Amino acid sequence: MTKPALHWFRNDLRLADNPALAAAAEAGPVLCLYILDTGPERRPLGGASRWWLSRSLETLGEALARKGGRLMLMQGDPAVLLPRIVTEAGIRLVTWNRRYEASEIALDRELKEELSGQGIDVRSFNSHLLNEPWQVTTTTGQPIKVFTPYWRAARQKGEPAAPLPAPERIPALPLPDSVDALTVPLSDLGLEPRKPDWAGGMRAAWAPGEAGAVMRLDDFIGSGLAGYVGDRDRPDRAGTSRLSPHLHFGEIGPCQIWHALHHASAAGEAAGSEQDAEKFLSEIGWREFSHHLLFHTPDLATRNYDSRFDAFPWQPDDAALARWQRGRTGIPLVDAGMRELWTTGWMHNRVRMVVASFLIKHLLQDWRAGETWFWDTLVDADAANNAASWQWVAGSGADASPYFRIFNPVTQGETHDPRGTYVRRWVPELAGLSDKDIHQPWKASERSLREAGVRIGETYPAPLVDLAFGRQRALDAFAAMRN
Ligand SMILES: Cc1cc2nc3c(=O)[nH]c(=O)nc-3n(C[C@H](O)[C@H](O)[C@H](O)COP(=O)(O)OP(=O)(O)OC[C@H]3O[C@@H](n4cnc5c(N)ncnc54)[C@H](O)[C@@H]3O)c2cc1C
Incomplete structure (x- = not known):
């Protein structure tokens, strides 16, 4: 006997190896639902994530249609929407794949209790x-x-x-008008940037879905x-x-x-x-x-895992933070990374470590300011990976890089980008410099700079901080915290 089912898509935007979707498709016709969660407990998605989500939902809708299904989109608080839809659409089985943030776990638990109390079969799975x-x-x-x-x-x-294949068919559940009226077209979710449309670099770099x-x-x-x-x-x-x-x-x-x-x-x-x-x-x-x-550690993104860092003497500086965000620090590898991020929504892992270390240690900015910027600009912004990685670099994390190990962005560049190819790509105003000068243009001779068309302080910024001074200041701050 078939059972009208609802599969609630969250961070499982695929048909293959999706155990919760497979269970729903096996039971009966399925209401495939994605809710853009605007509930009070949710951290709003960053801009780059919203762009990715939009493209991913579009391709998911197309893939479902090829299987006889239909992706319904809604916006609001799932705690309010889901019970209402289940009742009005006569759903007997609700499925989802589990998530691991505290507020998500609390919401899922609350919904499971409420729906099960009404005799609905609620099943959750691991797919992530x-x-x-x-x-x-x-x-x-x-x-x-x-x-x-x-x-x-x-x-x-x-x-x-072993991964599950995609269901052969995912027949769409016919919906009453009252539920249909809650759905919105993808464009109404307002996920893609319009004025200005800053997503061109991301469109060129990625195929979401x-x-x-x-x-x-x-x-x-x-x-x-x-x-x-x-x-x-x-x-x-x-x-x-x-x-x-x-x-x-x-x-x-x-x-x-x-x-x-x-x-x-x-x-x-x-x-x-x-x-x-x-x-x-x-x-x-x-x-x-x-x-x-x-x-x-549910508050990993907001609280130092190592509470000794609560006493760290951060020196908040909005102007320095803004120069870091825009890739205008005057340190080529840092600027290259920050511009790659801004353009494509992604940054190479080695460079993520270097830019994070520079912000935290050379500039003494609180790691949470960097975590927040990454949250907004990364297409892979992830509550677990982002917070854990920022705390790893800061030295405040669980299994962390010791605070006193401070990346030198010049030697990092010379070691991992020895020909300056990466820097030349993202900081084209330095492209004419030699491989020797490209990672520290402030040390280049007058003649080399002139020949490369570089004027420090005009065509490219002077370093925001002297690297040796910044390193020593960070070590002093760390010593002050420990004392
Ligand atoms: C400051 C900082 C912030 C970061 N923020 C994020 C983030 O928000 N989201 C994110 O997915 N990764 C984050 N990372 C980890 C890492 O940089 C990226 O996962 C990696 O660069 C993604 O590229 P890739 O898929 O080519 O990686 P690959 O080298 O191909 O690795 C394969 C997969 O392993 C996982 N992975 C790799 N390195 C790490 C790591 N250090 N920690 C956790 N997972 C890892 C990723 O899912 C990645 O896709 C961050 C790292 C740093 C230093």
């Missing part, structure tokens, strides 16, 4: 992680605070479940993975998968990645060595670990 945050523990059942033992324990859990994610994974396993161990630190090369926004929005899941990688390796079809594959999986492990941390 290899292991859910409570599944990996110390031998005494405690959360794990350090990555290496975390990942060792996670690996001991064995193979993740499940098909784009699968293509990117196949490309990466088939060729990009070769040399990952070394190339992943090279912003001047396409050395990483760029799967992060696809993973964040659930257009592809980590179990699919795990199995695709193992299948390709076993068949001899994966580019790259076993070490490349292991290293890549361990990065997926950092994503898992970050979710583990967020689940066990």
